[in-house]
Amino acid sequence: MQRIQRLIQYLINHQVLTSIQISDWSAKRGFYVEPTKYEFESEETTLVNEGDWLINSGTTMFLEKVVSIPEEWRNRPFGLTFLDRTNC
Helix, strand or coil, X not given: CHHXXXXXXXXXXXXXXCCCCCCCEEEEEEEEEECCEEEECCCCCEEECXXXXXXXXXXXXXXXXXXXXXXXXXXXXXXXXXCXXXXX
């Protein structure tokens, strides 16, 4: 019973309290060649957002985005979650 109560307390302390959407990711599509080596479709990056088709099977998407952490989130643990809205 104590294990269950500890788990419940852990989940309460780690639930999502607030979230922000991050848009306009820089992306490059590549194909795996060998460990640590990818061949890219293009050297240029494209912008992707929620709802955009990202990749087909066998392709790797490299995403990059500089974000500012909200002031009220600083000095607190936070995380980044990628959601697949097609299964919601």
